[in-house]
Amino acid sequence: xxxxxxxxxxxxxxxxxxxxxxxxxxxxxxxxxxxxxxxxxxxxxxxxxxxxxxxxxxxxxxxxxxxxxxxxxxxxxxxxxxxxxxxxxxxxxxxxxxxxxxxxxxxxxxxxxxxxxxxxxxxxxxxxxxxxxxxxxxxxxxxxxxxxxxxxxxxxxxxxxxxxxxxxxxxxxxxxxxxxxxxxxxxxxxxxxxxxxxxxxxxxxxxxxxxxxxxxxxxxxxxxxxxxxxxxxxxxxxxxxxxxxxxxxxxxxxxxxxxxxxxxxxxxxxxxxxxxxxxxxxxxxxxxxxxxxxxxxxxxxxxxxxxxxxxxxxxxxxxxxxxxxxxxxxxxxxxxxxxxxxxxxxxxxxxxxxxxxxxxxxxxxxxxxxxxxxxxxxxxxxxxxxxxxxxxxxxxxxxxxxxxxxxxxxxxx
Amino acid sequence: xxxxxxxxxxxxxxxxxxxxxxxxxxxxxxxxxxxxxxxxxxxxxxxxxxxxxxxxxxxxxxxxxxxxxxxxxxxxxxxxxxxxxxxxxxxxxxxxxxxxxxxxxxxxxxxxxxxxxxxxxxxxxxxxxxxxxxxxxxxxxxxxxxxxxxxxxxxxxxxxxxxxxxxxxxxxxxxxxxxxxxxxxxxxxxxxxxxxxxxxxxxxxxxxxxxxxxxxxxxxxxxxxxxxxxxxxxxxxxxxxxxxxxxxxxxxxxxxxxxxxxxxxxxxxxxxxxxxxxxxxxxxxxxxxxxxxxxxxxxxxxxxxxxxxxxxxxxxxxxxxxxxxxxxxxxxxxxxxxxxxxxxxxxxxxxxxxxx
Numbered sequence: 001x002x003x004x005x006x007x008x009x010x011x012x013x014x015x016x017x018x019x020x021x022x023x024x025x026x027x028x029x030x031x032x033x034x035x036x037x038x039x040x041x042x043x044x045x046x047x048x049x050x051x052x053x054x055x056x057x058x059x060x061x062x063x064x065x066x067x068x069x070x071x072x073x074x075x076x077x078x079x080x081x082x083x084x085x086x087x088x089x090x091x092x093x094x095x096x097x098x099x100x101x102x103x104x105x106x107x108x109x110x111x112x113x114x115x116x117x118x119x120x121x122x123x124x125x126x127x128x129x130x131x132x133x134x135x136x137x138x139x140x141x142x143x144x145x146x147x148x149x150x151x152x153x154x155x156x157x158x159x160x161x162x163x164x165x166x167x168x169x170x171x172x173x174x175x176x177x178x179x180x181x182x183x184x185x186x187x188x189x190x191x192x193x194x195x196x197x198x199x200x201x202x203x204x205x206x207x208x209x210x211x212x213x214x215x216x217x218x219x220x221x222x223x224x225x226x227x228x229x230x231x232x233x234x235x236x237x238x239x240x241x242x243x244x245x246x247x248x249x250x251x252x253x254x255x256x257x258x259x260x261x262x263x264x265x266x267x268x269x270x271x272x273x274x275x276x277x278x279x280x281x282x283x284x285x286x287x288x289x290x291x292x293x294x295x296x297x298x299x300x301x302x303x304x305x306x307x308x309x310x311x312x313x314x315x316x317x318x319x320x321x322x323x324x325x326x327x328x329x330x331x332x333x334x335x336x337x338x339x340x341x342x343x344x345x346x347x348x349x350x351x352x353x354x355x356x357x358x359x360x361x362x363x364x365x366x367x368x369x370x371x372x373x374x375x376x377x378x379x380x381x382x383x384x385x386x387x388x389x390x391x392x393x394x395x396x397x398x399x400x401x402x403x404x405x406x407x408x409x410x411x412x413x
Numbered sequence: 414x415x416x417x418x419x420x421x422x423x424x425x426x427x428x429x430x431x432x433x434x435x436x437x438x439x440x441x442x443x444x445x446x447x448x449x450x451x452x453x454x455x456x457x458x459x460x461x462x463x464x465x466x467x468x469x470x471x472x473x474x475x476x477x478x479x480x481x482x483x484x485x486x487x488x489x490x491x492x493x494x495x496x497x498x499x500x501x502x503x504x505x506x507x508x509x510x511x512x513x514x515x516x517x518x519x520x521x522x523x524x525x526x527x528x529x530x531x532x533x534x535x536x537x538x539x540x541x542x543x544x545x546x547x548x549x550x551x552x553x554x555x556x557x558x559x560x561x562x563x564x565x566x567x568x569x570x571x572x573x574x575x576x577x578x579x580x581x582x583x584x585x586x587x588x589x590x591x592x593x594x595x596x597x598x599x600x601x602x603x604x605x606x607x608x609x610x611x612x613x614x615x616x617x618x619x620x621x622x623x624x625x626x627x628x629x630x631x632x633x634x635x636x637x638x639x640x641x642x643x644x645x646x647x648x649x650x651x652x653x654x655x656x657x658x659x660x661x662x663x664x665x666x667x668x669x670x671x672x673x674x675x676x677x678x679x680x681x682x683x684x685x686x687x688x689x690x691x692x693x694x695x696x697x698x699x700x701x702x703x704x705x706x707x708x709x710x711x712x713x714x715x716x717x718x719x720x721x722x723x724x725x726x727x728x729x730x731x732x733x734x735x736x737x738x739x740x741x742x743x744x745x746x747x748x749x750x751x752x753x754x755x756x757x758x759x760x761x762x763x764x765x766x767x768x769x
Contacts, residue, residue, distance in 0.1 A: 001643060002581035003417070005581070055537075056537070122525075153650070157652065162649055169517075170553075188585065209528065209547065211536065264565065266513075266565065271554055400548050403554075
C-alpha cells in the first residue's frame with residue numbers, strides 16, 4: 001500500500017549505485033563520456049534536428065543516435081513509436097541495467113525527471129493538426145506517446161520489469177529530484193531497489209524559448225566566467241540503478257558509488273530568475289550536507305548547476321562561497337554544461353553520473369574555455385584536466401519555477 | 414506512523430469556483446451544458462465543458478506573479494486558496510511549513526500552443542514572456558509564491574491516477590516531518606488541441622478544465638473531520654497486467670465495502686474506456702458518484718474532483734467513509750479511502766479495509 005506506508009526503518013539503509021547509463025553529445029555510454037568529460041571536450045555543432053535559420057543562436061550539443069538500435073525486449077511496433085527522447089532514455093536505462101546485472105522484477109519503482117517528455121511528438125501532432133487537419137494518420141499514436149509516463153512504460157517493457165512510475169517535472173532540477181526521490185524511497189524503507197534518471201531531447205519549441213529569452217550564448221558557453229553570455233542547449237539521458245548496500249552485497253554486485261545526501265526546496269523569488277544571493281541554493285546544500293552527515297570541509301568537488309547565464313552563475317557562486325566559507329578558496333568547482341550543454345530535465349541525472357565517474361576514476365572535469373572568474377566566485381574553477389583524490393562530491397541543480405536540489409555522492413572504496 | 418488528516422478542500426470546475434458549486438452540481442446529478450470549441454480546418458466544433466468566468470475577479474490575480482499566467486494557474490491557485498482557507502484562519506497554524514505537490518497530465522497547453530505557433534511563424538518574434546509559462550512547473554511555482562510559506566514543492570506528471578501518488582507523497586513528507594501541511598493539487602486547462610487529441614482517443618469524451626485540491630496535515634486539531642485511511646499500490650499497466658486486471662487488483666486491495674459507504678469513481682460516458690473500472694466495481698453495494706459524467710473529462714483535475722467529492726461527503730457527514738477509484742488512461746490504477754476523523758480505525762483489517 002502507498003498509504004499507510006512501510007514504517008520508517010530504525011536506521012536508514014545505505015544507498016549505493018550499481019548501474020549507470022549515460023547518453024550525451026559526447027557519445028553513448030560511460031566510456032566515451034568519461035573520456036570526453038575528463039578532457040573537457042566540447043560537443044557543440046550546428047543544429048540539424050530542426051530549422052534554426054531564423055534563430056539568433058544556431059548551435060547545440062546534439063546526440064548521434066545509433067543507426068541500429070540495440071536489442072531490447074521492445075517489439076518492432078514499440079520501437080517505431082519511440083521518439084528521440086525515448087530512444088535516449090531506453091539506451092541509458094539499458095546500459096545501467098546491464099551494468100547492475102539486474103533481472104526481471106515486479107514492483108520495482110521507476111522515477112524519472114523530464115521537462116518535455118515526448119514533446120517532439122507533441123510538436124508533430126500540432127503541426128499536422130494545424131496544417132493538415134483532415135490527415136489523421138498517426139495522430140492518435142502521437143497523442144498517447146508524447147506523454148512521459150508512456151515513455152517510462154517503454155523502459156519497463158524494454159528491460160522486462162514492472163513497478164510504479166513517478167515522473168517529476170521540476171523543470172531543470174527534475175533529473176536531480178528524480179535521483180534524490182529514489183534515494184528517499186530506499187532510505188525510508190519503501191523500496192530496496194529503484195531505477196531513476198532523467199532525459200530530454202532537443203526540440204524546436206524549447207530551443208526557440210531559450211533563444212527568445214536571449215538566454216542562449218551567441219559565443220561560447222563559459223559557466224562562472226566574468227564574460228559569460230548565456231547557456232548552450234544539449235540533449236541526453238542518464239539512468240542509475242540504486243539499491244541498499246545489503247542488497248548489493250547479497251548479490252556480490254560491483255558498487256560504483258554511494259549516494260549519501262539529498263536536499264530540495266523552492267525559491268519563490270521569480271519564475272525564471274534565481275534569488276540574487278542564492279538563498280535557496282544555500283538551503284539545499286545545507287540540507288544535503290546535514291542529510292549526509294558531512295561538512296563543506298569534506299566536499300572534494302562541486303559539479304555546479306553552472307548554466308553560463310549571468311544570473312544563475314552569480315547566484316550560485318554567492319551561495320557556494322557562503323556555504324563553503326574558508327573551504328571555498330580550495331574547493332574545485334566546474335560545470336559540465338560547458339561540454340555538453342544544458343540537458344534540462346536530464347541535466348541532474350547526467351551530472352550525477354559524471355560525479356560517479358569522478359569518484360570511480362579520480363579526476364575532475366574541466367572547463368577548457370574558462371578564462372576570467374566572476375568576482376562572486378571565491379572558489380577555483382577546474383580549468384585543466386586533473387587527476388586527483390576525490391572522496392565526496394556535491395551536485396547542484398536548479399529549475400525554472402524555483403525548485404533547487406542538491407545530491408551528495410561518496411566514493412566506494 | 415502518524416495519522417494524516419484532510420485540513421481543507423478546494424475545487425474549480427465547470428460548475429464554478431468552489432467546492433459548494435461542485436457539490437451542488439454532483440448533487441443535482443445532471444450533466445452540465447457543453448460549449449463548442451472550434452478546431453482549425455473543421456466545420457463542426459468539438460464540445461467542451463469550460464470553467465465559467467468567476468462572478469467577481471479573484472483578488473489573488475492582483476499578485477504580481479499571477480499577472481501573465483494562463484487559466485491553469487488561476488484554477489490551481491483558487492483551489493489551493495480554498496483548501497488552505499481554514500488553516501490560514503487558524504492562529505495555531507501560523508508559520509506552518511507548507512509543501513505543494515501539483516499533478517498534471519496536459520499542463521500548460523494554452524501558452525505552449527501559443528508559443529509554438531509563434532515559433533513556427535517567426536521565432537524571432539516569439540514572446541519571451543510566454544515561454545516560461547509553458548513548463549509543467551509554472552503553476553507550482555506561482556502557487557508557491559502566492560502562499561509564501563512553501564518549503565518543498567514537486568510537480569508530478571502522469572495519467573490522472575497519479576493524483577493519488579501525489580497524495581501519498583504528501584503523506585510521506587508529513588510523516589517524515591519535512592512539512593507541517595501539504596497541498597495536493599490536480600489542475601488542467603483546455604484548448605482546441607487537447608480537445609482534438611481526446612477526440613482521437615475517445616470520440617464520446619467531453620474535455621473539461623479546472624482544478625481540485627486537498628490540504629493534508631498531521632495535527633488532528635486542524636482536521637476538517639476527514640482522515641486518509643488508505644491508498645493502494647500503483648498497479649502499473651503492462652503486458653502482464655492490462656487495465657482490467659489492474660483495476661481489479663486495486664479494488665481487491667481496498668477490501669470489502671458496505672452499503673453505507675460512497676464510491677467516487679472515474680466513469681464517464683465511454684463504454685470502451687470505462688469497461689475496466691465498471692467491471693472492478695460491479696459488486697459495489699452502496700452510493701456512487703461519477704463526477705466525469707456531470708463535469709466532463711478533466712484529466713488530472715477530474716481525479717482531483719473525485720477526491721474532493723469523497724472528502725466533502727465525509728466532511729459533511731453524509732457518509733462515514735468514501736472510496737476513490739482512479740483507473741488511469743495509460744499508466745496505472747490506484748484507489749484510496751477517506752474516513753471520518755472520529756471513525757474507529759481500530760477495526761481496520763490488515764488489508765486496509767475498515768469494517769463499518
